[in-house]
Amino acid sequence: MALHIAVEVVRDSRNSLTTQIQEFIKREISEGILQPGTRLPSSRRLAGDLDVSRSVVVEAYGQLVAEGYLEAAQGAGTRVVGHLEAEPAAPALLDEGQVPRVRWDLRPGGGNTPAFPRREWLRCYQRVLQETDSVHHGYPPPAGDPALRYELACYLGRLRGLRTSPDHLMVVAGFAQTLSLVCEVLPRLGIDELAIEDPGHPGQRQFVRESGVRAVPVRVDGQGIDVEALAASGARAVLVAPAHQFPTGVTLSPERREALARWARDVDGWVIEDDYDGGLWYERSPRPLALQRMMPGRVVYAGTASKTLSPGLRLGWLAAPRPMLDELLRARARHDLGTETLTQLAFAELLRTGLFDRHLRRLNALGRRRRDALDEAVFRYLPGAVVLGRGAGLHAYVRLPRHTDEGALVAGALRRSVLVRGAAAFHAWPRRDAPALVVGHAHLPCSGVAEAIRAMGVRSDADALLP
Ligand SMILES: Cc1ncc(COP(=O)(O)O)c(C=O)c1O
Known part of the structure; x- marks a missing residue:
C-alpha cells in the first residue's frame, strides 16, 4: 500500500535524522494527531519520501515499537498502537451522552438496517x-x-x-x-x-x-x-x-x-x-x-x-x-x-x-412477523401488558398494568442487560396515563424479540411488579 505521512526533518539539525523522525511521530501520537490504529508507510517508502537511507527509518520505527507507540505485525505493516472502540450509533434526534453497553438494546429510533436491500x-x-x-x-x-x-x-x-x-x-x-x-x-x-x-x-x-x-x-x-x-x-x-x-x-x-x-x-x-x-x-x-x-x-x-x-x-x-x-x-x-x-x-x-x-413488501412481511413475535412474548413474559400501535413501525408501545412501577421495571431490565425506555421519557409533563414501555425492535430477528422480552425476566419478578 502506497501510504504517505508528513514528517518534518531538518537536515542541518544537531539531532540525528533517526531521532527527529522518532520524536516527530511520538509527538503526533501524544497530541492525538495520529489516531490509534493509523497505518504508517513502509520503512522503504518513508525513506524514499524523505530521501534518507532506509536504515534510518527502520531504526526510528524499531525504537517507537520498543517504547510502545507503534506495533508491527507480520504482513499488516506498522501501526500506531491501540484501536478506538466503535461508538454505538445514537438513534436520530434521541439519546445523548452515555449509553450503557447491553445485550439487548430496545431503544426505538434505529433503522431497519439488517433488511437494507x-x-x-x-x-x-x-x-x-x-x-x-x-x-x-x-x-x-x-x-x-x-x-x-x-x-x-x-x-x-x-x-x-x-x-x-x-x-x-x-x-x-x-x-x-x-x-x-x-x-x-x-x-x-x-x-x-x-x-x-x-x-x-x-x-x-x-x-x-x-x-x-x-x-x-x-x-x-x-x-x-x-x-x-x-x-x-x-x-x-x-x-x-x-x-x-x-x-x-x-x-x-x-x-x-x-x-x-x-x-x-x-x-x-x-x-x-x-x-x-x-x-x-x-x-x-x-x-x-x-x-x-x-x-x-x-x-x-x-x-x-x-x-x-x-x-x-x-x-x-x-x-x-x-x-x-x-x-x-x-x-x-x-x-x-x-x-x-x-x-x-x-x-x-x-x-x-x-x-x-418489492423491498417494502418484504419489509412489511418481516415487520408483521416481528410484531407477532412481540405480541406473543409480551403475552408470555409481561402478564397483563398490552401491545399498542401494532399496525406499523419499528417499535411498539407496550402498556403495562396500571399499578406497575415503570421505573423499577426499566431499572430491573437494565440489570439483566436489557436497555428499554419507559414511557415517562416521552412525556413533556408528569405522566397522566398508564405506565408503558417503548420497545424498538428494528434490528432484532424474531427470535431476538422473544429473547429480549424474556430477558427482562419480569415473570419471575411478577409478584413485585405486576398483578
Ligand atoms: C417520530 C420520528 N420522526 C422522524 C424520524 C426520522 O428522522 P430522520 O429522517 O431525520 O432520520 C424518526 C426516527 O427515529 C422518528 O422517530
Missing part, C-alpha cells in the same frame, strides 16, 4: 454511475434532482395519496432537516410556537426548543392529538404523526382529521405531517392516507428513508404548497448546497424499477 441498491447505484452524464457531477438543484422528484411524486401519490407534483417537492437530509427548516421559517411567518404531541419524540421536543421556537405539548389520547386542547393552546402550527403516532402508535381518527383541518383553516395555521414510517403497514386494511391530501395548502408533509432503507443515508423529502416551499428553499440555501446526487439518483432508480416496492 444491498443487492438492489448496488444494482441501481451501479447503473447510475454507468449512465450518469457529466451534468450530474456539478452542484445538485437545491430542491433535489428532477428525476428523484418525479419518482417521489409518483410514489407518494400512488402509496400515500398525496396531492403533489415534482415542483412541490424538496429532497432533504431526513426528517431532521425538514424540522430544522420549518423551525427557521415559522418565525418569518410570524409564528413562534409549534404545538407538538405529548407523549412524543423527546429529541424533537428538544430540537424545536433549541431552535428558538416554543414547543407547546398537546396531549394525545386514543384518537390521536386532542384538537380542542390544540385550539386552546393558541399555537398556529402543529407537528403530528397522524398515521402512526410516535410513540403510542395511535392513528388519528377520521373525526380528529376533520377537526384538525377545521382548526388549521380557523387559525390560518400550518400542519407539519411527520410520516416517518410511511411505507410500513402490517394490517389487512390499508394504511390511512396522508393528511396532506385533505388540505394540501396548509400542510408540510415530511417523509424519510430512515425507516424503510437506512438512517445512515440521510435521505428524506418534503411536500409543501408554493409560497411555503419557496421559504423553505431560501432557508435551505443557508444550510447547505443540496443533497448528494448519486444517492438521489440511486433512490430514483430504486423507485423507477419497482425494486423499492
Whole structure:
C-alpha cells in the first residue's frame, strides 16, 4: 500500500535524522494527531519520501515499537498502537451522552438496517454511475434532482395519496432537516410556537426548543392529538404523526382529521405531517392516507428513508404548497448546497424499477412477523401488558398494568442487560396515563424479540411488579 505521512526533518539539525523522525511521530501520537490504529508507510517508502537511507527509518520505527507507540505485525505493516472502540450509533434526534453497553438494546429510533436491500441498491447505484452524464457531477438543484422528484411524486401519490407534483417537492437530509427548516421559517411567518404531541419524540421536543421556537405539548389520547386542547393552546402550527403516532402508535381518527383541518383553516395555521414510517403497514386494511391530501395548502408533509432503507443515508423529502416551499428553499440555501446526487439518483432508480416496492413488501412481511413475535412474548413474559400501535413501525408501545412501577421495571431490565425506555421519557409533563414501555425492535430477528422480552425476566419478578 502506497501510504504517505508528513514528517518534518531538518537536515542541518544537531539531532540525528533517526531521532527527529522518532520524536516527530511520538509527538503526533501524544497530541492525538495520529489516531490509534493509523497505518504508517513502509520503512522503504518513508525513506524514499524523505530521501534518507532506509536504515534510518527502520531504526526510528524499531525504537517507537520498543517504547510502545507503534506495533508491527507480520504482513499488516506498522501501526500506531491501540484501536478506538466503535461508538454505538445514537438513534436520530434521541439519546445523548452515555449509553450503557447491553445485550439487548430496545431503544426505538434505529433503522431497519439488517433488511437494507444491498443487492438492489448496488444494482441501481451501479447503473447510475454507468449512465450518469457529466451534468450530474456539478452542484445538485437545491430542491433535489428532477428525476428523484418525479419518482417521489409518483410514489407518494400512488402509496400515500398525496396531492403533489415534482415542483412541490424538496429532497432533504431526513426528517431532521425538514424540522430544522420549518423551525427557521415559522418565525418569518410570524409564528413562534409549534404545538407538538405529548407523549412524543423527546429529541424533537428538544430540537424545536433549541431552535428558538416554543414547543407547546398537546396531549394525545386514543384518537390521536386532542384538537380542542390544540385550539386552546393558541399555537398556529402543529407537528403530528397522524398515521402512526410516535410513540403510542395511535392513528388519528377520521373525526380528529376533520377537526384538525377545521382548526388549521380557523387559525390560518400550518400542519407539519411527520410520516416517518410511511411505507410500513402490517394490517389487512390499508394504511390511512396522508393528511396532506385533505388540505394540501396548509400542510408540510415530511417523509424519510430512515425507516424503510437506512438512517445512515440521510435521505428524506418534503411536500409543501408554493409560497411555503419557496421559504423553505431560501432557508435551505443557508444550510447547505443540496443533497448528494448519486444517492438521489440511486433512490430514483430504486423507485423507477419497482425494486423499492418489492423491498417494502418484504419489509412489511418481516415487520408483521416481528410484531407477532412481540405480541406473543409480551403475552408470555409481561402478564397483563398490552401491545399498542401494532399496525406499523419499528417499535411498539407496550402498556403495562396500571399499578406497575415503570421505573423499577426499566431499572430491573437494565440489570439483566436489557436497555428499554419507559414511557415517562416521552412525556413533556408528569405522566397522566398508564405506565408503558417503548420497545424498538428494528434490528432484532424474531427470535431476538422473544429473547429480549424474556430477558427482562419480569415473570419471575411478577409478584413485585405486576398483578
Ligand atoms: C417520530 C420520528 N420522526 C422522524 C424520524 C426520522 O428522522 P430522520 O429522517 O431525520 O432520520 C424518526 C426516527 O427515529 C422518528 O422517530
